[in-house]
Amino acid sequence: MIxxxxxxxxxxxxxxxxxxxxxxxxxxVTLIDSEPVLGGTCLLRGCIPSKTxxxxxxxxxxxxxxxxxxxxQYGAPTIxxxxxxxxxx
Numbered sequence: 173m174i175x176x177x178x179x180x181x182x183x184x185x186x187x188x189x190x191x192x193x194x195x196x197x198x199x200x201v202t203l204i205d206s207e208p209v210l211g212g213t214c215l216l217r218g219c220i221p222s223k224t225x226x227x228x229x230x231x232x233x234x235x236x237x238x239x240x241x242x243x244x245q246y247g248a249p250t251i252x253x254x255x256x257x258x259x260x261x
Contacts, residue, residue, distance in 0.1 A: 176202040184212020224260040 180191040183205035191203040207216060214220065238244040 174202055176200050178202070179204055181205075182212065183207065183210040184214065187212065221260045225256070228256065 177200040178191075178194050179202045180187050180194070181204050183191075183203055187205070188203060188210050191201045195201045203210075205212075209216070232249060235246075235249075
């Protein structure tokens with residue numbers, strides 16, 4: 173059995189910030205999360221991973237715009253979806 177002064181449930185941005193603040197103030201803190209790494213849903217599965225995909229889409233769009241009036245020609249991109257998903261992870 174673990175004994176602690178404060179148990180913080182969830183290691184997302186709010187949880188780990190609360191745990192660090194409490195520890196800085198001298199409390200014995202235990203941070204509890206179902207994931208093996210800190211970060212929460214946004215970092216691990218939501219906001220950050222989707223930003224990876226949005227970045228790729230934006231870059232592809234910007235490159236496509238170079239065709240109009242810039243004198244740059246190139247072939248259509250090929251996308252290795254498995255590699256892109258691995259990068260996102």
